[in-house]
Amino acid sequence: xxxxxxxxxxxxxxxxxxxxxxxxxxxxxxxxxxxxxxxxxxxxxxxxxxxxxxxxxxxxxxxxxxxxxxxxxxxxxxxxxxxxxxxxxxxxxxxxxxxxxxxxxxxxxxxxxxxxxxxxxxxxxxxxxxxxxxxxxxxxxxxxxxxxxxxxxxxxxxxxxxxxxxxxxxxxxxxxxxxxxxxxxxxxxxxxxxxxxxxxxxxxxxxxxxxxxxxxxxxxxxxxxxxxxxxxxxxxxxxxxxxxxxxxxxxxxxxxxxxxxxxxxxxxxxxxxxxxxxxxxxxxxxxxxxxxxxxxxxxxxxxxxxxxxxxxxxxxxxxx
Amino acid sequence: xxxxxxxxxxxxxxxxxxxxxxxxxxxxxxxxxxxxxxxxxxxxxxxxxxxxxxxxxxxxxxxxxxxxxxxxxxxxxxxxxxxxxxxxxxxxxxxxxxxxxxxxxxxxxxxxxxxxxxxxxxxxxxxxxxxxxxxxxxxxxxxxxxxxxxxxxxxxxxxxxxxxxxxxxxxxxxxxxxxxxxxxxxxxxxxxxxxxxxxxxxxxxxxxxxxxxxxxxxxxxxxxxxxxxxxxxxxxxxxxxxxxxxxxxxxxxxxxxxxxxxxxxxxxxxxxxxxxxxxxxxxxxxxx
Numbered sequence: 001x002x003x004x005x006x007x008x009x010x011x012x013x014x015x016x017x018x019x020x021x022x023x024x025x026x027x028x029x030x031x032x033x034x035x036x037x038x039x040x041x042x043x044x045x046x047x048x049x050x051x052x053x054x055x056x057x058x059x060x061x062x063x064x065x066x067x068x069x070x071x072x073x074x075x076x077x078x079x080x081x082x083x084x085x086x087x088x089x090x091x092x093x094x095x096x097x098x099x100x101x102x103x104x105x106x107x108x109x110x111x112x113x114x115x116x117x118x119x120x121x122x123x124x125x126x127x128x129x130x131x132x133x134x135x136x137x138x139x140x141x142x143x144x145x146x147x148x149x150x151x152x153x154x155x156x157x158x159x160x161x162x163x164x165x166x167x168x169x170x171x172x173x174x175x176x177x178x179x180x181x182x183x184x185x186x187x188x189x190x191x192x193x194x195x196x197x198x199x200x201x202x203x204x205x206x207x208x209x210x211x212x213x214x215x216x217x218x219x220x221x222x223x224x225x226x227x228x229x230x231x232x233x234x235x236x237x238x239x240x241x242x243x244x245x246x247x248x249x250x251x252x253x254x255x256x257x258x259x260x261x262x263x264x265x266x267x268x269x270x271x272x273x274x275x276x277x278x279x280x281x282x283x284x285x286x287x288x289x290x291x292x293x294x295x296x297x298x299x300x301x302x303x304x305x306x307x308x309x310x311x312x313x314x315x316x317x318x319x320x
Numbered sequence: 321x322x323x324x325x326x327x328x329x330x331x332x333x334x335x336x337x338x339x340x341x342x343x344x345x346x347x348x349x350x351x352x353x354x355x356x357x358x359x360x361x362x363x364x365x366x367x368x369x370x371x372x373x374x375x376x377x378x379x380x381x382x383x384x385x386x387x388x389x390x391x392x393x394x395x396x397x398x399x400x401x402x403x404x405x406x407x408x409x410x411x412x413x414x415x416x417x418x419x420x421x422x423x424x425x426x427x428x429x430x431x432x433x434x435x436x437x438x439x440x441x442x443x444x445x446x447x448x449x450x451x452x453x454x455x456x457x458x459x460x461x462x463x464x465x466x467x468x469x470x471x472x473x474x475x476x477x478x479x480x481x482x483x484x485x486x487x488x489x490x491x492x493x494x495x496x497x498x499x500x501x502x503x504x505x506x507x508x509x510x511x512x513x514x515x516x517x518x519x520x521x522x523x524x525x526x527x528x529x530x531x532x533x534x535x536x537x538x539x540x541x542x543x544x545x546x547x548x549x550x551x552x553x554x555x556x557x558x559x560x561x562x563x564x565x566x567x568x569x570x571x572x573x574x575x576x577x578x579x580x581x582x583x584x585x586x587x588x589x590x591x592x593x594x595x596x597x598x599x600x601x602x603x604x605x606x607x608x
Contacts, residue, residue, distance in 0.1 A: 053414055101594050104601040108357045108413055109557060112549035113597065119546045120590035127586055241542060245359075245421050252418055282433055288425030295418045296407060 008260070015166055019159045027162050033270045034165045035226045038172050040250040040262030042219030045176060047248070048257030049185070050212040051192030052103075055111045056118030058243035059098070060091040060217040062236075064224025066125060067091070069137040069234040077141035080155070084143070084225055091221020092214050094121075099213035103206050115241060122239035136235025143229050155229060165226055169263075172219060176259055179215070188212050249291065324454045329575055335464050337571025338471035342526035343544055344551040344563045345478060346519030352558025353495040353515050356405055357413050359420035362545025363427040364520045368393060368527025369536045370431060373440050376531075382445045386528050390521055397520030401513045409512070428538070437538050442531040467529050474522065475564065482560070491515055495558070550589055554596045556603025565604055 015034070019027045043057045067087035072078035102113045125131030142155040145164075153160040179185050187208050190198045199205050228234050237243070246269065254265025272290060276283035298305070347361045371392060375385035404423075408416050444463045451459035482488040490511050493501045502508045527540075551570060555562030573592050577585035596604070 047414075053417070055417070101597045104597060105553070108351070109553060111357065111413075111417065112553050113593070116546060116550050116553070116590055116593055120587060123586040123590075128583070241546070249418065249421065252414060256414075282429050284425040285429035285433070288422045288429065291422030291425070292404070292419060295415050295422065296404070299411065299415055 011263075012170070016163075019162050024158060027158050029270070029274075031158070031162045031165050031230060032227075033266050034162075034169045034263075035223055035230060036247070036250065036270065037263040037266040038165075038169055038226065039220055039223035039247050040254070040266050041172055041176060041259055042216045042223060043247050043251055044256065044259055044262045045179075045188075045219070046212055046216040047251060048259075048261070049180060049192060050188045050209060051195075052209060052213065053108075053111050053248075054114040054213075054216075055241065055244050055248060056098075056114030056116070057216070057220055057247055058239050058241065059114075059118040059121045060095055060220030061224035061227070061243060061247075062118075062121060062125065062234075062239035063091045063094050064088070064221030065228035065234045065238050066131065066137075066224075067221070068143065068225055068228040069139050070132075072139055072141070072143070074140070077144040078139075080143035080145045080229075081147065084222070087225035088218045088221050091224065092218030095217020095220075096210070096214045099210045099217070103209040103213060115244065118239055118241065118244055122236055122241075125239060126236035131236065134236055136233060136237075139228060139232045139234070142232070161230060165230070168222065168226060172222065173259060173263075176219075180259075184208070184211065253294075324458050327454070328458060328460055329579055331460060331464065331468070333571040333575035334568065335468045335471075335571070336575060337568035338468050338475070339526050339530055340544075340547060340551055340570060341564050341567035342471055342474060343523045344548040344555070344567055345475070345560050346522040347548050348552050348555070348558055348560060348563045349515055350519045351552070352560075353491060354405075354409055354512050356408060356516075357416050357420070358405075358519075359417060359545065360423040360427065361420075361519070361523055361548065362541035362543070363424050364393065364396075364523035364541075365527040365530075365544045366431065366538075366541030367396070367427065368524030369442075369531040369540060370435055370527075371524065372528040372531040373442050373536045374435060376442055382442070382532065386525070389528050390525060393521045393524035394517045396524075397517030398513060400520070401516040405516060406509065406512070424541070428541075431538065439538075440536040442536060444532040461533075464533060467533060470529055471526075474525070478522075478560065487511070487514070547589065550593050552603075553593055554603060556605040559603070559605040562603055562605030 015030070018030050021027075039057075039061055042060070043054065046052045046054050046057070064087040067090045068078065068083050071083055071086055098114075098117050102110060102117065105113050126134045131137075142161075145151060145153050145155060153164060155161045155164060180189075187198065187203055190201075190203070191205055191208055195205055198208075224238065227238075250265035250269040251262055252265070253268045254261035254263065272287060273283070276286045276290075279286065343361065343365050346364075347358060350356050350358050350361070368389060371389035372382065372385050375388050376382050379385055379388070400423075404419060408419060444461075448463045448466050450462045452462060452465075453459045480488075482491060490501065490506055490508075493506075494508050494511050494515075498508055501511075547570065551563055551566045553566075554569065555564070555566030570589055570592070573588050574585065577588040581588065
């Protein structure tokens with residue numbers, strides 16, 4: 001356990017040191033990775049801890065991002081704290097409503113239904129006036145962080161934005177850790193390992209699933225908000241199923257049910273993407289092949305790699 | 321709306337529903353029998369359409385393109401089952417999702433490498449290019465009737481094969497108990513390989529015959545996959561009969577939605593799904 005904490009502290013230090021290296025490119029790249037890490041962690045609550053495999057998590061991301069784009073005044077910077085709260089609330093509410101429908105279905109059904117609902121949101125923002133059409137919306141001003149005239153930081157500066165996202169990542173991690181230690185977290189894990197038993201024990205399983213879906217959605221919205229604030233642009237592709245597929249991919253790459261897995265996966269995903277994009281414009285071909293090879297030969301993701309490389313430890317005379 | 325316009329929309333709805341059925345039936349068969357969740361199923365539809373486009377321009381005839389394309393699709397299905405899917409029957413659904421997601425990326429990128437990202441059209445064969453006049457101004461294209469006819473014949477064939485033949489008996493037995501079939505000395509692996517190839521061929525055929533009626537474009541696979549998921553959710557997973565019912569229902573809702581409520585027509589299919597989920601979370605036809 002102590003070694004794990006040490007590794008965590010070291011990685012945090014490493015992350016905090018990235019902007020000190022002075023490369024604007026890597027500072028912004030790692031900012032993007034950390035935003036994706038928040039997104040992947042939020043999905044981990046659903047997939048890794050509750051056992052609900054969603055292929056529509058992009059819906060919450062998109063709603064979080066679009067909230068900033070739609071509520072921000074056109075010629076003034078938006079208030080960061082206010083719009084951030086609104087984005088989380090909007091994504092949470094949307095997830096609550098969608099959740100009422102989807103938590104009723106099980107297994108692979110869940111994956112199909114969440115995908116379909118995400119596609120519905122894609123349609124709403126792509127084809128109706130509500131989302132201002134298929135070209136998307138640009139956000140001209142970075143959200144303003146001032147509180148009563150005092151400005152703690154300026155998101156317009158890449159380094160400030162970097163540390164802001166890092167703090168959000170750490171807070172999200174801490175929040176999920178606390179949540180998982182609470183009775184709710186234990187119930188969710190119980191549902192993952194044996195839903196029927198939890199039901200017989202008298203737990204309102206559907207309500208717990210709905211809570212998990214809503215919280216995961218709200219956090220996903222937070223990630224979406226960060227991406228809109230960082231890149232200053234939203235479009236309907238945020239709801240696209242590639243977005244949902246990629247975040248699930250990150251999670252599986254990094255390993256399910258460990259929270260840090262989402263962070264590792266986000267880094268691995270972006271690293272692979274950058275690597276293949278540098279090689280060819282048809283980068284999805286080697287990327288897809290890499291995924292296929294990985295899943296054929298390394299079930300359990302990158303997280304299972306250390307355990308596989310370690311020689312098997314003999315455990316008494318009857319080790320298997 | 322007068323009688324003939326209504327008739328035209330009804331025919332369109334049925335034709336769209338039947339086409340969806342062809343794709344969704346493969347999806348539901350592969351899941352129901354082998355327990356494989358195949359996200360790449362929409363890609364087979366896309367592959368079919370692009371095969372029709374490239375083979376038709378190569379051979380100059382859609383018929384040859386369809387025949388050749390079907391052979392190629394079956395071969396692709398056999399190959400994929402042998403090389404990849406046969407390793408995943410006992411593995412977690414999540415890993416199947418990952419595998420098939422990787423496949424989608426590969427197929428899409430290969431398509432872009434070999435044929436580019438342009439939108440293409442495929443000419444309707446001359447023998448089927450006529451239209452049946454209904455009134456002075458309205459007519460209905462023969463090719464669309466032909467599409468519905470092909471789909472109906474294939475659906476009937478599917479029914480006969482599954483319900484009335486020895487292979488069908490093995491397929492049904494394999495769906496309910498794989499180990500038992502195997503210990504009775506039947507080659508279940510061969511059955512699985514055939515079912516997978518059948519599913520690929522059905523999706524690809526749907527793409528091939530749809531190509532002349534609609535355009536051939538890059539995102540077509542994804543779009544059809546998501547609607548097929550809705551079909552499977554509404555119809556009940558693993559049920560071919562449910563898939564038929566749901567596909568026709570979606571055809572009707574989508575087509576008439578575009579006529580009567582054009583601004584929200586894209587939403588209706590999903591709302592239909594939501595209603596069904598509340599009413600019958602396991603779909604219209606529950607598998608026994």
